[in-house]
Amino acid sequence: MKMKFSKGEKNGAMKYIAYGSGKKKHEITFHQEKGIKIDKHQADIEIVKDGGLFFLKWNNKRYTAEIVDKNQNKYTLLVNGVSYDYSIETPTSYKRKKYLEKNEPKTKIQEVSAPMPGKIIEVLAEENESIKEGDPLFILEAMKMQNEIISHINGKVTKINVKPNESVEKGAILVEIE
């Protein structure tokens, strides 16, 4: 794979930091002559793009990847069917982000939204309750099946926005967690 860099940092390299949830962090460097580095290690990656799918080969392992969603520098990808979320930062924007995170008030409100349209059958969480990642919050009926909506974060429930028997749209904010 050949790459051309129109504007690079020093030595013609472009460095990005892929920053994911759970403090996942990988440094990717693209260099005109030296190729690609992942976390400071030389990475020989074969890429074939076919439609929306990337077929990759790295360290003799094969991967299939797909970009499912992107919004500016925020990406959701599937690799071998498993999803990963990353925001892509330059070294400068990463520093800025870290600085802002440090100075932000510790309590940050996060939200859990409906993954699909459906009807709330049961509310399992209570306001002011402390919940852990993986705890069931709601039972949502969709496609004739009851699905548990589980929390992907740790924290305290500050606000529950839905009641049993209420119909919700995809993306509706069900609960706020601090």
Added chain:
Amino acid sequence: MKIKSLLIANRGEIAVRIINTAKKLAIKTYVIKTAKEPKAMYLEMADEIIDFSESIEDIPEFLDIERIINAAKEKNIDAIHPGYGFLAESPYFAQRCQEVNIIYIGPSADAIYKMGNKTIAKQIAIKHKIPLIQGSDGNVSSFKRAMVIARNIGYPVILKAASGGGGRGMRIVEKPKEMEKNYKLATTEAQKAFNDASVFIEKYIKNPRHIEFQIIADKHGNIVHLGERECSIQRKHQKLIEESPSPALDNKLRKEMGEDAIRIAKAVKYYSAGTVEFLLDSDNKYYFMEMNTRIQVEHPVTEAVTGVDLIELMIKVAEEEKLPFTQKDVKLKGWAIEYRINAEDVQSGFTPNQGILERFCYPNGKTTRIDTGVSDGAAITPYFDSMIAKLIVTGQTREKAITNSLTALNKIRIQGLKTTIPFHKAVLNTKSFREGDLSTSFIDTEMTKLFHQEPGEEEMAAFIAAFDYLLEVQSDEEAVVDYEKGKNLTPWLLNKRLKSL
């Protein structure tokens, strides 16, 4: 009577599956088109389409008995195959077919009714000395009564809310002295959760296996079993992986359970294909659960190890033919495992992942079979189930079938949706699964993570995101074409211009 035309009162992969066998037998196929999926694969494959796009009643199309019967009569169709789900276990539908002289491809209405009614099925099992899970006959009115019943059936026992289900409102009691506390808790919980305090008692079977026997019988009194399927890998009573044979059965136990399965089927004068479900405990004691009076989703694993075509046999039986083999001809050869590839997000608790299946490619090999009703561009909608396909993988041994499975799962390419494939890989990589040590609580007790991640996936995701971002940044920075003047513009210049406007 030879069946010359067949209406398939179903959709998806099972409609496609039935069409394939009907074609082999030179039977003309009819299917029902609904407005919910007007471009489905099964419609393309059938000879004739009956259009139910215009909704008449509030009843869903595949449940509208009179509309289906009328359509079949109008087109002079010989027979109806119900598939699974929908009307497959409706005694009334089978009855109506008979009344209007349409051949129902399945058992008699009487057999469907008796096996579909839990109380009657239980009574039949008792009468024919089929082992059942012992328990209270109906609800238990007091703690004292609970003590008496528990002593009779032996500890541990489980208290279940009469109005409950799905694992809620259940309490396991290991010893007599724990009964009083648990009885109180169970009744108050049941009252709170279901507004009904009544509970009943059953013998508690710890980590049972789900073992079911495939039965096939003709209308001349011949009946054989085609071995077992183990369907212990379940989540909330939804089967996810099924295999045949079961690693838990030896020939002696297979014979014993198979004979019991035949006995209960005979008790209702069963004909056509059916499945007798049992629970098997760790002491190899088994208990009858229920009989399913239809073709099942997981029938391909039986076909793979016995070499029969179950749909063909169902059609032949409906044509009054005799079974072409006897019990001693049935030999289980090799091993087969089926994986349900559903559009579900395993990472967020198996929630349905609706959307468009942009691409679906799968391997074709001697050891793989794919049963599917969708292809590229199909929508996974909230109207029907979330199944994309069933992958059936075989091998000479279980070990070989597992190896072949991992290869096959890695070769399936799906774009646009999240599926249960990472779950299947995680199961296959669990030691106890490889050792054949299964139970219906496998997912809860044996799996620490429900989806498989290959080393390097995280890095590859990060790399692709960064790579895509880099390409975007570059295309932004590379001069933007000014179409008006045919000159190149840099973003800075463009910005300047915009400001000056």
